[in-house]
Amino acid sequence: MKSFHKELWFEIPTRMDFINISENVQSAVTDSGIQEGLCLVNAMHITASVFINDDEPGLHRDYKRWLEELAPHEPISKYDHNRTGEDNGDAHHKRQIMGREVVVAVTEGRLHFGTWEQIFYGEFDGRRRKRVLVKIIGE
Numbered sequence: 001m002k003s004f005h006k007e008l009w010f011e012i013p014t015r016m017d018f019i020n021i022s023e024n025v026q027s028a029v030t031d032s033g034i035q036e037g038l039c040l041v042n043a044m045h046i047t048a049s050v051f052i053n054d055d056e057p058g059l060h061r062d063y064k065r066w067l068e069e070l071a072p073h074e075p076i077s078k079y080d081h082n083r084t085g086e087d088n089g090d091a092h093h094k095r096q097i098m099g100r101e102v103v104v105a106v107t108e109g110r111l112h113f114g115t116w117e118q119i120f121y122g123e124f125d126g127r128r129r130k131r132v133l134v135k136i137i138g139e
Helices: 022-032 057-070 080-084 089-098
Strands: 002-011 017-020 036-043 048-053 101-107 118-123 129-138
Touching: 002 022, 002 118, 017 057, 022 036, 022 118, 022 129, 036 048, 036 118, 048 089, 048 101, 048 129, 057 089, 080 089, 089 118
Parallel strands: none
Antiparallel strands: 002 129, 017 118, 036 101, 036 129, 048 118
16 A cells, blocks of 8 residues: 655634635646545634535635634634734634544545535634645545
8 A cells, every 4th residue: 555645734814714725636646646535625724614515605705704703713712722922713613613633535646535525624713824734545
């Protein structure tokens, strides 16, 4: 069995956004040379997420609104975590809801998606550099 990894780096200028990283991940699969296996895509920061869904702008706006309703950024005093000097208590909650990682099958050297599926990096405490791990195993 072969193993390959690559780190993707992002610096999102806004506090919250979603970036389609499917092509970045497919590029890593291609570089790996693995034809049959599994691909793990993992947000390496506790205020960011990786998830699979449709690349539809209305859905993304809905997600942002829904997440802000569930875990609003302000008032900052709402979160005990922010008493440490941070202001990102909400971002930790948003990440917990949206998830840490995804695993996608690799078939014939391609990510094996269902209809409309794409991989997204979700940022909930932007304005600094963060990374995503892509780990591919297989033959």
